[in-house]
Amino acid sequence: MNQGTPVATLDGRSPIYRQIAEQISADILSGALEPDAQVMSTNQFAAHFRINPATVAKGFQQLVDDGLLYKKRGIGMFVSPDAPQRLRARHRERFMADVVDPMIAEAHLIGIDLDDVVDRIHRRRQDDHR
């Protein structure tokens, strides 16, 4: 049974339930937690990270609501079969806003012509195809 070993520690600043959800999401995306793998129990997670179990439960519930985890009554929480696809789709949606838009803003700020950026992207793509 793959329990997915958590690596990062929580930073104690942003809401912890959200950090828990983000961390498990990252493990699913990286493949550390595979579809249908069992996730650590609320109590194991709480003890490991020294977190109030109610807070952990809230983080897990968010992942269940997002369709990334499913519950088996009396057994525990498991990774949804389509969780990696869902996460990739979600990250694709945010990619333009989170990565491309700030890059354009930065380019404007320091006076780099967007045509040069586009050229660079084309050149990198040709390199990749070679």
Add this chain to the structure above:
Amino acid sequence: MTLDLELRGTSLRYDDGTEALRGIDLAVPAGTILGLLGRNGAGKSSLMSLVASLHRPTGGQVLVGGREPWERPDLTAQVALIGEAAEGGTWKVRDALTSAGYLRPTWDPSYADRLLDLFEIPNVKISNLSRGKRAALACLVGLAGRTPITMYDEPYLGMDAPTRYAFYDEVLSDYMVHPRTVIISTHHIDEVASLFGQVAIIDAGRLVTYDDTDNLRSRGVEVTGPTSAVDDFTSAAGLRVLTTRRLGGTKAAVTYGELTEAARRRAADAGLELGPISLQDLFVHLSTPQPEEAAL
């Protein structure tokens, strides 16, 4: 077994006229781990002494499981207040624990033995223990007592960091097996903050904030950017500005309030950075009376 706790307009005025608590309204659900935060003299110990029936409120009510505990031994036995360090003078540790067990129907002697090993407390006269070991012994009594309402009033004094973390781990792991209501007052906020389901902040005898820890944390945001943009944004978003710092044309404002997704987008469009602040920082700012502007 767990019990809930409620304070209704509770006040405490000491014989010398000191107003320690002024009309506290606080409802703590059964099975909560509550962080009770406040500066020195804010009223944390006074509040806990009322719950433990060491004092009687001079106004309002204290309700343990819906009933007033004052002079009701059946209820006061359900409440434990753990102070800074175990007392007991010439008693030996094990004898003191035996008598502690007599006083508490829920006492778990085998857990007490395990904790003696964990905290490395030798069976000597309590007066011969170091300050740190006496603090650990006090925490042990709180843990092994398993009282439905267990309060720790700055239990860590003199305890080294590894022992404090061992204590936090025990509070949590025992709570998961034997749920109860736990109240911890501490100045080491960031060390224990993640244990707290709820946080209450008191200042000068008044309850300033009582909220879910994560809600409280998400209400504290630092807004950084050009001075005028920061000012426009914080007033448009209706955020309470707790403190600000300025460096040239840049301003950082620590704010408190609900921030909608739309407001977050507006901040990004205005070139402002939004950063989280720790519970400890939030506490410092919420318990400082006036917003002040200081140069960086």
